[in-house]
Amino acid sequence: MARCGRHRYMQGDFMKDVERNAPKVEARTVKGCQDLLPEDMIPRKKVVRAIEDVFERYGFLPIETPALEHLETLLGAGGEETNKELFRLESPEGDPIALRFDMTVPFARLLAQYPDKLKTPFRRYACGPVWRADKPGPGRFRQFTQFDIDAAGSESAAVDAEIIAIMAEVMQAVGIGDFVVLVNNRKVVDALLYGHNVRCPARHKHVLRVIDKLAKVGIENVRLELGEGRMDESGDPIPGVKLDKETIDGLLSFLAIQADTRHGIVEAMRAALPPGEQTDAAMAEMDELASNLDALGVDEKHAVFAPSLARGLDYYTGPVFETILPNAPEFGSVMGGGRYNQLVARFLEEPIPCTGMSVGLDRLMAALRYLGVVPEEKTIVEALVMTLGNVPVSEAMRVAAELRGNGICAEVYFGAKRSLKAQLSHADRFGIPVAVILGEDELAQGMVSVKDLMAGKQQRADISDHDTYRKAGKATQVTVPNTILIDTVRNLLEHDRGQSE
Amino acid sequence: MARCGRHRYMQGDFMKDVERNAPKVEARTVKGCQDLLPEDMIPRKKVVRAIEDVFERYGFLPIETPALEHLETLLGAGGEETNKELFRLESPEGDPIALRFDMTVPFARLLAQYPDKLKTPFRRYACGPVWRADKPGPGRFRQFTQFDIDAAGSESAAVDAEIIAIMAEVMQAVGIGDFVVLVNNRKVVDALLYGHNVRCPARHKHVLRVIDKLAKVGIENVRLELGEGRMDESGDPIPGVKLDKETIDGLLSFLAIQADTRHGIVEAMRAALPPGEQTDAAMAEMDELASNLDALGVDEKHAVFAPSLARGLDYYTGPVFETILPNAPEFGSVMGGGRYNQLVARFLEEPIPCTGMSVGLDRLMAALRYLGVVPEEKTIVEALVMTLGNVPVSEAMRVAAELRGNGICAEVYFGAKRSLKAQLSHADRFGIPVAVILGEDELAQGMVSVKDLMAGKQQRADISDHDTYRKAGKATQVTVPNTILIDTVRNLLEHDRGQSE
Structure with a gap:
């Protein structure tokens, strides 16, 4: 049985009748x-x-x-x-x-x-x-x-x-030109909290949770939550971590550290952290990060050391990154x-x-x-091939094959409605830039019409008068010998690309 | 909570201990x-x-x-x-x-x-x-x-x-140059069976099932199964469709239709099918297929009309395609x-x-x-950047950034083992074509070594003597000023690409 297989539908006429008469299944996406x-x-x-x-x-x-x-x-x-x-x-x-x-x-x-x-x-x-x-x-x-x-x-x-x-x-x-990758380090926060005697894991986590709210609730509310707690807007109590004032001040001043460079922030952090092995290890890692970010040519404004970044700190074991x-x-x-x-x-x-x-x-x-x-x-379609009157579809196929052979994405129009208007409106719906139109007379003379649909759209954007509108549309259409069809289409596509850039 | 989020692992030290001491999960792919x-x-x-x-x-x-x-x-x-x-x-x-x-x-x-x-x-x-x-x-x-x-x-x-x-x-x-797209049509088979009075859906399906076995069991066994049935290799009976000899001959001669062109096959099919509306409709469709395949420039040897293709015919409503x-x-x-x-x-x-x-x-x-x-x-890596001795990793970063900035896929080696041999064997394992080697002395002189690992491999393929082997390896390495690093790497990559084409 084929793994590429599509051989399981519509089991003969019997199945056809079943499909026709069965109650319809509602077409809907899973929630x-x-x-x-x-x-x-x-x-x-x-x-x-x-x-x-x-x-x-x-x-x-x-x-x-x-x-x-x-x-x-x-x-x-x-x-x-x-x-x-x-x-x-x-x-x-x-x-x-x-x-x-x-x-x-x-x-x-x-x-x-x-x-x-x-x-x-x-x-x-x-x-x-x-x-x-x-x-x-x-x-x-x-x-x-x-x-x-x-x-x-x-x-x-x-x-x-x-x-x-x-x-x-x-x-x-x-x-995206305007972005910041915020960088913090689990080891820095551990050194900070350990140095301030916040050593019990549950309390440690609680502090991180509170710090993580900084951007949302503001510094004063964070101060309250690190201390005795506060009331939220509805009047419900939010329990605090119950740290003493000195510790809270120490933590908050650390979170507020800023400097013009990543190395500057590392220096300020080093000065603020209690001395010790943990601090040395954390600072060595931040130094290495800073040096290598410089070596990699990462702009100071694009990657910023952010002591207040607390998201993910309870899950990661070292540096953490976050983009805003x-x-x-x-x-x-x-x-x-x-x-x-x-x-x-x-x-x-x-x-x-x-x-x-x-x-x-x-x-x-x-x-x-x-x-x-x-x-x-x-759409990715660059040219819609249309036929008018009694032009056989195989002519459209031949033209499409030539376009495709030259790397141009081409669709042959196959809708039920075959009027020029219906075909152009299909191109318009998807924003297909070029129409290649095969008419009986042109075909007999070895000619083909090429229409710049993007230019036509622009030219007609401000026209409300019907005749002028039609004329403007015509102006963007040329009839050329088959032999220069590819060049004509290519020129239009390049021109459109130039316009949109 | 982040949808890009990775914030759910290793909940602090507690989790670390759990992971360390928990029984290991077996790493295995779902069956x-x-x-x-x-x-x-x-x-x-x-x-x-x-x-x-x-x-x-x-x-x-x-x-x-x-x-x-x-x-x-x-x-x-x-x-x-x-x-x-x-x-x-x-x-x-x-x-x-x-x-x-x-x-x-x-x-x-x-x-x-x-x-x-x-x-x-x-x-x-x-x-x-x-x-x-x-x-x-x-x-x-x-x-x-x-x-x-x-x-x-x-x-x-x-x-x-x-x-x-x-x-x-x-x-x-x-x-793939050697392939055939086999094409048949549900309507052709319907016309054939209808014309031979096989009209009951169950029998119709049975015939298709038997025809589908043609390539596997051969024409004589198919003949038996269309008739009275046969014994399979183990001696078990396979029931037949019980068609009469004339019908079987008619079907089998239709399945055997061959011609040099798709249009030729359509003509032969038309001649073999019973006249009637169904045949006309089926043949009109096959004609249209043939004309448009020609218009699309599909080689006769790449798409062949195959009256004996029965796969999927009970599911599809018109043409069916299959590649071999x-x-x-x-x-x-x-x-x-x-x-x-x-x-x-x-x-x-x-x-x-x-x-x-x-x-x-x-x-x-x-x-x-x-x-x-x-x-x-x-690998897609084009250059592995290695450091020797006490060269700081930030130097490797700087060089890698330069390579990447010039569109070259570069990896900086970060394995635990830092010997030249370990680094080269990493490159070898993945087939990375070029090594950029940063040594202390070269660095001090503004120089860098570039090694062509593909050429080295070829040159040394037949050498068993240790010294000659080392020398041959050296011959594929050059030490150049930093300023021409990119050109040197590019030349090697182009040369390697030329070799492998």
């Missing part, structure tokens, strides 16, 4: 999932390729893993919340399996499963759907796409610097990541140090659209 | 699924792009639908067998959903769901995983990839001709399709005529590998 139509996919594919090019230039290799994983591979890898959000099912053998909820756990599995083929150091990229059965909302899907890179086998912060450099290059590659778009803050982080040296230890005795980051492709596309960075495109 | 490592993915991505280019040149637009569909969307669309093979699960709301088993049913759903945005004529391509919970075997997966095109909105056989032309171009684009590779027959059909005018009627009162085909990507990749058409490539 939280999205259908990507050409207008979504065309810019999306360009963005994916641009990102892929960056990843490959940094030496990351493509990998793909299946959507389904053994439940035990996934369970616990992401904590309680993720356990609940798994789409679970059963294999035909009755084994519990589930749809992957991210790309990182499968990557860790691969490292453990193919120690020879994926000998470290190893770096890979992977782009694909992941599933989480949580509550969908605007821009929040149950199936969404992650585009990840991860580097395994090195503890060096220089590799983290490369990840940050890639994040900056990705932003530029997709056309100052012109589209409501989209939150479109990329994020960090160092995780323990995940592979789920599978192997010897843990493999890893660092990486994930692009949230759906969110990035939404942000690009919001920022107007992605041009609207509904 | 019937496959992990695609770089050596699989690199050629695969090239093949996908080559196919995509062909699809786009014919004016097909990209679309993506979710992996999950409502169960009712899928149930019955593929017949009983497919119903049983669905991976079923439940949405968080308790709705029955399932993983899609092909790309055609979701396409039909889209056409019904977005009548305005996807106004016909509409043609799309889609590439993605599909799932079938059947028995996996060699080259037969439970998750596999289909790469489909479908054109909706026209009954014209000219569109079927375009699909066939695309199949031929796809084969050539991926480097004479040099790799064991891979069966790597592409297949046909016209299906009834599928959208599951969702809509008014059916939308469709035709299309599907590339079985996994099977195609296996065939390409078998045919030796795809060069083995384990």
Whole structure:
């Protein structure tokens, strides 16, 4: 039986009748999932390729893993919340399996499963759907796409610097100039809290949770929550961490550290942290990060050390990264990541140090659209071949074959309505730039008409008078000998491209 | 919470201990699924792009639908067998959903769901995983990839001709010169059987099943099965269709029709079929197919009308297509399709005529590998940057940034072992063509060493003597000023590319 197989439909006339008379199935998308139509996919594919090019230039290799994983591979890898959000099912053998909820756990599995083929150091990229059965909302899907890179086998912060450099290059590659990759380090925060005698894990976590609210609730509310607590807007009490004033002042002044350069911030952090082994280790790592970001040519404004960045700090073991778009803050982080040296230890005795980051492709596309960075495109078709009167369709085929043979994307019009108007409106609906029109008379003379639909559109944009409108449309049409058809179409396409750039 | 989010791992030190001490999870792939490592993915991505280019040149637009569909969307669309093979699960709301088993049913759903945005004529391509919970075997997966095109909105056989032309171009684009797209037509077979008074649907199907075995069991066994039946090799009886001798002779002589051209086969078929309306309609369609295949420039040897092709004939409503590779027959059909005018009627009162085909990507990749058409490539990295002695890693970063800025894919070596040998063996394992080596002395003089690893490999292939081996290796290494590093690397890469072509 064919695996490419399409041989299971419409079992003869019997099935035809069944289909005709059966009650209709409602055509609807599963909740939280999205259908990507050409207008979504065309810019999306360009963005994916641009990102892929960056990843490959940094030496990351493509990998793909299946959507389904053994439940035990996934369970616990992401904590309680993720356990609940798994789409679970059963294999035909009755084994519990589930749809992957991210790309990182499968990557860790691969490292453990193919120690020879994926000998470290190893770096890979992977782009694909992941599933989480949580509550969908605007821009929040149950199936969404992650585009990840991860580097395994090195503890060096220089590799983290490369990840940050890639994040900056990705932003530029997709056309976003105004962005900041915020960088913090779990080790810095540990040294800070340890130095201030916040050593119990539960309290440590509570402090991080409060700091993470800084941008949302403001410094004064954070101060209250680090101390005795406060009332929220509805009057409900928010319990505090109950730190003393001196500790709170110490923490808040650390979070407020700013400087013009990454090295400057490291110096200020070093001065503010209590001396000791932990501080030395954390500062050495931040120094290494800063030096390597400089060596990689990452602009100071594009990667900023941010002592107040607390997101993910309870999960990562070293540097953490997060991207913000100052012109589209409501989209939150479109990329994020960090160092995780323990995940592979789920599978192997010897843990493999890893660092990486994930692009949230759906969110990035939404942000690009919001920022107007992605041009609207509904088609990749460059020329629509139309026939008028009794011109046989095989003539259109011949012309289309010639266009395609010369690298021009050509569609032959095959709609039920065959009027010139219907054919032009099909081209218009998708924004196809050029029409190649085959008429009987022209054909007999070895001629063909070529119409610049983009220019026609522009010229007629301000015309309301019918006759002038028709004339303006005609002005963008030329009738040329077959022999120069390709050149004529190419010139128009180049001209249109020039206009839109 | 971040959708790009990776913030769920290793909840602090507590989690670290859990990971360290917890029993290890066995790293294994779900049965019937496959992990695609770089050596699989690199050629695969090239093949996908080559196919995509062909699809786009014919004016097909990209679309993506979710992996999950409502169960009712899928149930019955593929017949009983497919119903049983669905991976079923439940949405968080308790709705029955399932993983899609092909790309055609979701396409039909889209056409019904977005009548305005996807106004016909509409043609799309889609590439993605599909799932079938059947028995996996060699080259037969439970998750596999289909790469489909479908054109909706026209009954014209000219569109079927375009699909066939695309199949031929796809084969050539991926480097297969020796292939045949076999073409038959449900209407021809209907006319044949109707003319021979085989009119009961069950018998009709039985005949098709027997004809489908032709290549496998040979003409004499088919003759027996069309008649009284026969014994199989184990001695079990195979019941026959019980046609009379005259009918059998008529059918078999029709199946044996051959000619040098597609038009020639149509003429021979017309002569052999009983006269009547059905024959006229079938022949008109085959004529149109033949004329348009000629107009599209499809070589006679690449698309052949095959009256004996019976696969899929009980599912399709018009032309059917199937590809065979004479040099790799064991891979069966790597592409297949046909016209299906009834599928959208599951969702809509008014059916939308469709035709299309599907590339079985996994099977195609296996065939390409078998045919030796795809060069083995384990990396896209062009230059590995290595450091010796106490050269700081930031120097490697600076050099890598320069290489990347000039469009060269560069990896900085970050393995635990830092000897020259370990670094070169990493390059060797992946087949990285060029090493850029930063030594302390060279660095002080503004110099850098560049080593041609491909040439080194070739030169040393036949040397067993240790000293000669070392010397030969040295001969492929040059030390150049930093200023001409990029040119030096580029020259080597171009030279290597020239060698491998």
